[in-house]
Amino acid sequence: MLSKIEQPSLISGDRDSDLSQLLPKKPLFSSQKLDWAGIFLEYHCQSTWETPYFSSPYHSIIVNNSHQIQIGRWSGNHKLHQQSNKGDLTIFPANSQNKHSWNREWEFFLLCLDPKLMTQIAYESIGVESIEILPCFATPDPLIYQFCQALISELRLGESCCCLYVEHLVSALSIHLIRKYSAKNHSLRDANGLSQGKLQQAISYINEHFTENLSLKDISNVVGMSPFYFTNLFKQSTGMTAYQYVIYRRIERAKQLLRQQELSIGEVSSQVGFESQSHFTNVFRKHTSRTPKMYRMDTK
Template structure:
């Protein structure tokens, strides 16, 4: 008898989830401007997926409050699983996979394009012969936090900072490299550079301050100093103690504080001048960092 063909799923397509799951995702980043990775939030009934493989790496993150009994066949290996909140399964691209669970399941799926993942690895150091290894469900607090942070950004109606979203995806790739990959002993270790040169740091900071009103991306800032996204992000934090997205956010709020205290322009206009998509998002971030709303801050400094 001819060998049964395994279903191949391509998450670059909008309806890819429907090939293996009975319900559409509750939330998806498919239409967001995220490049190289995708997030889907699911609530699915008890189900058994067909045997399949994906063209992307899949990171499945459980959001279950109660224990869910499940079974998984991963790369030809079988395992019973008692899945709880925060458990993470890693299914590399082109790995044969079957999953069945006995009650309603709530989970996130992060799909990474292999090229995106490989680029993050190469940019982090001179690694060779690195392979992402299949892993059955197990707790991983950092991946859970990254997944929830991406979900939160997506729920902000696309108003989240692209540079922050890119930073989360890069952090995920490096975490996978360190804890879910096999590589040869001759692979180089992560660079131990102490930070950016004064020239490159000055270039990056100047570019950020000159473009605060724009949607800055990590790739864009890194290009200014002629570095890879990951390498720049790590060295920038080593130089000033803040990740690039944190520094950009702080700069935007500091500029907003000056405009609130020294000008009569409206809060809505200030919001646009410091790079926020809407006044609600601006107000929430301002309150989080300063402790009061922009309106209250303006009233306080004008007394």
């Protein structure tokens, strides 16, 4: 099983180095204090800068969130210039040596992935025991940009973020990286889904605990599988990810409570496991095309 990784340093192989000594400003947001397994996320707004040579024990992905910025990178003693547009990504494979500069204030996402996570997911999804992630520079990738936006939204929620949703995003992100940015072309192995017994165990556990901030580890432990392997088989069996099934159960329970007319919408939101009424309203409307208030009025 994977555990929470320590905070990686972007600009040094030394984990204990102070990131603020190597970049002009501290990150605006950081997942350092959150229990995210196998991943670390920061959001930066940095002034014009030139880094020293750096390496990281993690696969590091920088995703540009500024319009048309000139990025300098070094290949040996030669400096190469590239234009990076909003949504472009740069990948630094673990333990690679890199040096970069930028010519104005720059906003970017920094994602660091534990190579152990990638190895585990590669083994369980494509049947290989090692994976080589390749470097890339100023490459457009709308899907990873969407992943970053979704993760930063969860990061803004702090400790109230949905662990299951974050793990779902990390699994999808890892599979995308393996398929698109590894040294060999890989296809996912066919999966036959969970056995009927294990599927019932998982569903029963979710049904009993869907109002809690579940994690994939919580659910997968019930059936004795790793988190990624479980979520892959669960989707094969149900057509939904574990996160989607939890949301489905919350919405169905919320409908029951709203029809009873006894609780306020805020109380319903809390009882079905949402951290805020606004989040509950947004999710409820997405799944029913009505706000909770509208649904209650329609069922009077």
